[in-house]
Amino acid sequence: MPAASLPRWIDTGVIPVLNIALALIVSGLIIAAIGEDPFAAMAVMVKGALGYQEGIGYTLYYATNFTFAGLAVAIAFHAGLFNIGGEGQAYIGGLGVGLVMLALDSALPMVLLLPLGLLASAIFGAAWAAVPAYLQACRGSHIVITTIMFNFIAAALMVYLMVNVLIQPGQMSPQSREFDVSGHLPFVHEALAWIGVSFARSPLNVSIVWAAVCCLGLGAYIWRTRWGYELRTVGHNERAAVYAGVNPRRVIVITMCISGGLAGFVGMNEVMGVHHRLLLDFTAGYGFTGIAVSLMGRNHPIGVVLASLLFGVLYQGGAELAFEVPGITRELVVTIQGLVILFSGALAYMTAPWVARIYYAVKPRPEPAVSAA
Amino acid sequence: MTTDADSATKKRAAGQSAPPPAIEFHGISKSFGPVRANHDVSMTIAAGCIHGIVGENGAGKSTLMSILYGFYEADRGEIKVAGQAVNITSPDRAIAAGIGMVHQHFMLVDTFTVLENIILGAERGLLLADSIAAAGEELKRLEAEYDLYVDPEAVIQDLPVGALQRVEILKALYRGAKILILDEPTGVLTPQETDQLFRILQALKAQGGTVILITHKLREIMAITDTVSVMRHGRVVADKITAETSEAELAELMVGRKIRSGLKRTDVAVGKVALRVRHLTVRDAYRVPRVDDVSFEIRTHEIVGIAGVSGNGQSELLEVLAGILPVAGGGFEIAGRRIMPDDPCDPAQLRTLGLAHVPEDRQRLGMVAEFSAKESAILGYQNEPLYQDGIMFNQAAIAEKCAALMARFDVRPPLPAVLSANFSGGNQQKLILARELDRAPDVLLVGQPTRGVDIGAVEFIHRQLIDMRDQGCAILLVSVELEEIMALSDRILVMFEGRIVAELPAVDADERTLGLMMANAAAATA
Numbered sequence: 001m002p003a004a005s006l007p008r009w010i011d012t013g014v015i016p017v018l019n020i021a022l023a024l025i026v027s028g029l030i031i032a033a034i035g036e037d038p039f040a041a042m043a044v045m046v047k048g049a050l051g052y053q054e055g056i057g058y059t060l061y062y063a064t065n066f067t068f069a070g071l072a073v074a075i076a077f078h079a080g081l082f083n084i085g086g087e088g089q090a091y092i093g094g095l096g097v098g099l100v101m102l103a104l105d106s107a108l109p110m111v112l113l114l115p116l117g118l119l120a121s122a123i124f125g126a127a128w129a130a131v132p133a134y135l136q137a138c139r140g141s142h143i144v145i146t147t148i149m150f151n152f153i154a155a156a157l158m159v160y161l162m163v164n165v166l167i168q169p170g171q172m173s174p175q176s177r178e179f180d181v182s183g184h185l186p187f188v189h190e191a192l193a194w195i196g197v198s199f200a201r202s203p204l205n206v207s208i209v210w211a212a213v214c215c216l217g218l219g220a221y222i223w224r225t226r227w228g229y230e231l232r233t234v235g236h237n238e239r240a241a242v243y244a245g246v247n248p249r250r251v252i253v254i255t256m257c258i259s260g261g262l263a264g265f266v267g268m269n270e271v272m273g274v275h276h277r278l279l280l281d282f283t284a285g286y287g288f289t290g291i292a293v294s295l296m297g298r299n300h301p302i303g304v305v306l307a308s309l310l311f312g313v314l315y316q317g318g319a320e321l322a323f324e325v326p327g328i329t330r331e332l333v334v335t336i337q338g339l340v341i342l343f344s345g346a347l348a349y350m351t352a353p354w355v356a357r358i359y360y361a362v363k364p365r366p367e368p369a370v371s372a373a
Numbered sequence: 374m375t376t377d378a379d380s381a382t383k384k385r386a387a388g389q390s391a392p393p394p395a396i397e398f399h400g401i402s403k404s405f406g407p408v409r410a411n412h413d414v415s416m417t418i419a420a421g422c423i424h425g426i427v428g429e430n431g432a433g434k435s436t437l438m439s440i441l442y443g444f445y446e447a448d449r450g451e452i453k454v455a456g457q458a459v460n461i462t463s464p465d466r467a468i469a470a471g472i473g474m475v476h477q478h479f480m481l482v483d484t485f486t487v488l489e490n491i492i493l494g495a496e497r498g499l500l501l502a503d504s505i506a507a508a509g510e511e512l513k514r515l516e517a518e519y520d521l522y523v524d525p526e527a528v529i530q531d532l533p534v535g536a537l538q539r540v541e542i543l544k545a546l547y548r549g550a551k552i553l554i555l556d557e558p559t560g561v562l563t564p565q566e567t568d569q570l571f572r573i574l575q576a577l578k579a580q581g582g583t584v585i586l587i588t589h590k591l592r593e594i595m596a597i598t599d600t601v602s603v604m605r606h607g608r609v610v611a612d613k614i615t616a617e618t619s620e621a622e623l624a625e626l627m628v629g630r631k632i633r634s635g636l637k638r639t640d641v642a643v644g645k646v647a648l649r650v651r652h653l654t655v656r657d658a659y660r661v662p663r664v665d666d667v668s669f670e671i672r673t674h675e676i677v678g679i680a681g682v683s684g685n686g687q688s689e690l691l692e693v694l695a696g697i698l699p700v701a702g703g704g705f706e707i708a709g710r711r712i713m714p715d716d717p718c719d720p721a722q723l724r725t726l727g728l729a730h731v732p733e734d735r736q737r738l739g740m741v742a743e744f745s746a747k748e749s750a751i752l753g754y755q756n757e758p759l760y761q762d763g764i765m766f767n768q769a770a771i772a773e774k775c776a777a778l779m780a781r782f783d784v785r786p787p788l789p790a791v792l793s794a795n796f797s798g799g800n801q802q803k804l805i806l807a808r809e810l811d812r813a814p815d816v817l818l819v820g821q822p823t824r825g826v827d828i829g830a831v832e833f834i835h836r837q838l839i840d841m842r843d844q845g846c847a848i849l850l851v852s853v854e855l856e857e858i859m860a861l862s863d864r865i866l867v868m869f870e871g872r873i874v875a876e877l878p879a880v881d882a883d884e885r886t887l888g889l890m891m892a893n894a895a896a897a898t899a
Binding site (some may be wrong): 220224226229230232233236237239240242243244245246247261 | 695696697719720721722723724730732737738739740741743744748751753754755756760761764765766768832
């Protein structure tokens, strides 16, 4: 990696900020070109995302999805796997939650349905990732290809199920019936109301707590356990892993199952937390955005959280922008989001050589880049 | 030290009309953070001579050559080529200045032919056919001039190592190199191939070329070079005319102290069989046997050395015994457990049977470059209860263990948090050895224990291996260094094309007979 010789704070701090700044500058130029004021647009965006309670709620709700999807990509990355299938795994994870709720929502209380929903989304998501993982580990089919294909299979499967099997009888739109209240995850504004704090309504639900737990758990798993150690060994150097008595196939399958399970929680957030029914396309591209989130967050849970918050702001603020400023359409907002993804994902290290030149002009090299031989 | 160099050049130049030196370094300095790889290095290399550079690992030889070849830029200092100051910022510039480099690890495309590799990056014209035709002519000329023959139509992956090296040299010459840098060129060659290489270098010199030879092997310096520079801790500590120095003097200059010559070893009676190998066969992906019906045994208190030209099945033998490669036929027995094709055993299980393995390729097998030293120090032992604290790692215990290993094996710097890749080769090797010897294994597999390791560390590593043997360990040693095999082993097996073709007690071995056996030419030539 070109930035490997730069100190950590530049790699994980300066360069990402620089990338976002570049994306915003280009966005600003486009906004100016269509005759709007880029600074006013920026103000609308920030205010829309962070300026009032409902906006904050939405921003955090989006960030929750991005965190799950980003963590899914991050853990796979540490094992040297590029999981492009977060979208499909989230979709099928949501299907799992939906099936459990449709079957049991009238029979069980929320305290039992919550862990069951959690488990169902994880298991379904993991199962959807397990097939490409098996094909990679034992048959040599490249995981990037198979996970992409599984996204399409998931989409096709969901259309079939929603249209033919799970649709609410007598309805035209392909949706299931709404779950009983016991099958709804509590909204944050509801939870806060119980303890006497009033907060504006938003789709933000208790999934965000689970997202935080996942971040901590994943960080500990990757860097503080022997399983995480084996996972990273496989990711860095598969031959060394074999030497160390680690079975890379097993590690690949387990890691992809964890990854798929994490992506599945996006489905839980959407189906059990927001829509309270099964429907089509509830994943809305979160799984794909998770790739950019993970890249931008340098595959570290803290970085993933920060990148998720940024994308939450972009989504919520962007929606507000399209709504408030007539000259800026929904498509332009997508363009801005795309620019951020482009600069911080695909072009993540574009600025690294320039930063390095400036840095080393100011300061002598701080760490041994190579041992002399 | 510069005065030495000047006098050396003057003496050489006295008889001739003094052409400008091929290469002059003036005050080259290069730091990597706190590491001063080169410090105020000045060196003069006369045109038309073979110049050797010796030094321990980390002495700065490769860094200096990397600066000359444009991989790094010097922080300070100046380089002159044939009297002209040059600014070499990339290998392209180096090639343009007439400098060619043959790397320790060959940079060839395996699936291309020799000719395709040679023109790679130096194609002329629009159509490949023109380049190939032109290159064919040029190759014939070079072949005649330097006695450097390689079949231009052969595919790289089918060629032996010695031929690959000739291709690398041809590549450099084809680009018009007048100055050739060779970095540890003989590491993988048989004595016979080495001789052939040296004949080529002599031919180059006779044609007016300049050769810079970086090597650990002082014997080669003595055999082939005209002048030699010794580097230590990033500085040039001596420039010598080879004829006026000796191996002992160079060795002393390199490490800055006297080297004990020869290893003291006590005779210990061998004990019971610790590793029994019976009709062991390993096949590669194409079902070709790489280890072919091999049988031997190693007893406690015994070091068995495997001599052979690399690529004759030694690596596969080590890896099958370590559980990395599957057994295709026959089997082996360790600690009462028989490992057969239908009863395999993975590396983790073999470790519990008392086997330890210091792999040949420490970078790719023995450690993870991106891990901190303490993480590499538990590789293979990551599941030991000592390192666990419930479901989490016991970080303190791991760091403590690493610090203890580093102290015992004098790993420098003794910092468990430093990235594995940032240690020098010798220190990486000491850390791996420390890790593997720490469990007092019953059977130890060692591959190339001192490859790329400096002389001081070589001595230390050899001592450790002898001590392990004295304590009762059964050791299987694979090395391309015949001297090492002869110095350490009690018995020597010679491998050729996957089979063991000879066995002899170490006391009866000498380099010439072994070399001939390795080439499986004993019957024909001896």
